[in-house]
Amino acid sequence: MDPLAPLLDLPGVADAVAAAREAVDQVHAHQANRRGWPTTAAEASVRAARASAALDGADTEIPTTGEVTEPRLAGALRIAESIGPMLPTWQRAPMQALAKLHVLAAADLVPDEELGRPRASRGVSRRLDLLGDIIAGGTAVPGPVLVAVVHGELLALSPFASADGVVARAAARLTMIGTGLDPKGLTVPEVFYYRRADRYRAAASAFTTGTDEGLAEWILLTCEAVEAGASEAVGIADSTLADRR
Numbered sequence: 001m002d003p004l005a006p007l008l009d010l011p012g013v014a015d016a017v018a019a020a021r022e023a024v025d026q027v028h029a030h031q032a033n034r035r036g037w038p039t040t041a042a043e044a045s046v047r048a049a050r051a052s053a054a055l056d057g058a059d060t061e062i063p064t065t066g067e068v069t070e071p072r073l074a075g076a077l078r079i080a081e082s083i084g085p086m087l088p089t090w091q092r093a094p095m096q097a098l099a100k101l102h103v104l105a106a107a108d109l110v111p112d113e114e115l116g117r118p119r120a121s122r123g124v125s126r127r128l129d130l131l132g133d134i135i136a137g138g139t140a141v142p143g144p145v146l147v148a149v150v151h152g153e154l155l156a157l158s159p160f161a162s163a164d165g166v167v168a169r170a171a172a173r174l175t176m177i178g179t180g181l182d183p184k185g186l187t188v189p190e191v192f193y194y195r196r197a198d199r200y201r202a203a204a205s206a207f208t209t210g211t212d213e214g215l216a217e218w219i220l221l222t223c224e225a226v227e228a229g230a231s232e233a234v235g236i237a238d239s240t241l242a243d244r245r
Helices: 005-009 013-028 031-035 037-055 071-092 094-106 122-138 143-157 164-178 189-195 197-209 212-244
Strands: none
Touching: 005 013, 005 143, 013 143, 013 212, 031 037, 031 212, 037 071, 037 164, 037 189, 037 212, 071 094, 071 122, 071 164, 094 122, 094 164, 122 143, 143 164, 143 197, 143 212, 164 189, 189 197, 189 212, 197 212
């Protein structure tokens, strides 16, 4: 049995998944993204990194000269540059990729010996193993549902005790790309989470309860974020198209 299949029967989930998929499909069909998608994807990636770092309290001002010195923003931007190359590892050996995400996110936050090493807890290790099995082909649920589970579970576990929020949102982004929900990485749901931080944290907390209501709340918020992220992507594409003219 597919361990995530029951989530599709939660109230409102099927309709929310369909709406999220349609919104992303429209972004990929945008004129600016037919050939020029690398440009819009690059802008989306930077916006995603800044919003993700901001959720963890970072100053997200990028200096016009010199390197980024804010450690959380620097980590999020390092991840943004590595998402594409990391995708094959994420799909084949997700826990190896997760460790790499933490190395990138927390390089300026913790000692080297703590990088990429989950907390020594049997419960954390077991749940990470289960999550890895699911990511690597253990479910056939639609992309938005798997994205919600990966994101919510990593927030709940906080496996590294540092930079866990940035890591969880990067893992969700990898899942969006890897499942084919947003294969070019054009959408920016992270901006939605940042602008609605209180709802985001409340829904993430509801997910940890494991109740039908809590799980549905988180999945529906995820789908709403995907739709909003698609609207953000349309704005990026429109702006790119205007610059070409």
